Amino acid sequence: MRTLPLATRSLSGLVLPQRCGGCGDALPPAVPDPWCVHCRDRSGPVAGGWPAGRDGCAGWAAAIYRGPVRRGILAAKRGGPQAATALLLRRLPPDLAPPGSIVTWVPGHPLRTVGAPDAGRALATAVAVRAGLPLRPLLRRSPLGRRQAGRSDLERCAEPHRLGLSARPVPHGTSVVVVDDVRTTGTTLDHAAELLRAAGAAEVVAVVVAAAPSSLDR
Ligand SMILES: [Zn+2]
Numbered sequence: 733m734r735t736l737p738l739a740t741r742s743l744s745g746l747v748l749p750q751r752c753g754g755c756g757d758a759l760p761p762a763v764p765d766p767w768c769v770h771c772r773d774r775s776g777p778v779a780g781g782w783p784a785g786r787d788g789c790a791g792w793a794a795a796i797y798r799g800p801v802r803r804g805i806l807a808a809k810r811g812g813p814q815a816a817t818a819l820l821l822r823r824l825p826p827d828l829a830p831p832g833s834i835v836t837w838v839p840g841h842p843l844r845t846v847g848a849p850d851a852g853r854a855l856a857t858a859v860a861v862r863a864g865l866p867l868r869p870l871l872r873r874s875p876l877g878r879r880q881a882g883r884s885d886l887e888r889c890a891e892p893h894r895l896g897l898s899a900r901p902v903p904h905g906t907s908v909v910v911v912d913d914v915r916t917t918g919t920t921l922d923h924a925a926e927l928l929r930a931a932g933a934a935e936v937v938a939v940v941v942a943a944a945p946s947s948l949d950r
Pocket of ligand 1 (some may be wrong): 752754755756757767768770771772800883927
């Protein structure tokens with residue numbers, strides 16, 4: 733039963749956080765939100781939505797990818813406090829997607845997620861539960877695909893098919909919510925939406941914790 737303490741720890745991290753997701757400072761017990769007052773103030777207003785653009789994927793971001801929000805997301809990627817999830821849920825719009833939508837996520841690179849949590853999956857699970865929508869692994873990622881981390885915006889925009897993403901069949905006419913932690917250039921989410929539409933999705937909308945400021949203008 734080696735998984736039980738881990739699961740218990742991540743659950744208590746969500747419900748009774750002990751550390752601020754932005755700065756790592758200790759928090760008083762039983763605070764409902766894993767952010768200290770300072771980092772919460774600096775996490776900024778809701779970033780809002782972005783339009784689909786040509787062949788792209790419209791979506792919504794809970795915050796701008798900078799400061800404590802950025803640190804919280806990077807910490808969650810490393811298996812730290814799930815403060816990014818709490819931030820997303822706190823700001824999630826109630827009319828996220830039409831009834832009957834399916835929630836899915838952009839899988840992390842298989843080599844990155846060996847022995848580490850898949851940040852997108854954890855976020856999508858929380859969103860699905862909150863929205864009362866089913867969660868399905870509609871996207872796959874080949875271990876032969878390219879990793880995005882450490883690449884420049886220009887490199888990310890080029891050749892998205894080299895990410896190694898593919899979509900499983902989607903029930904025809906279903907709307908899909910794709911959850912990810914960060915939208916940097918939008919290339920990955922646009923490509924995921926294209927694959928999901930080709931697999932049968934009627935409409936694809938993205939939900940992310942944070943978007944790079946520049947990506948909201950595109
Ligand atoms: Zn803090």
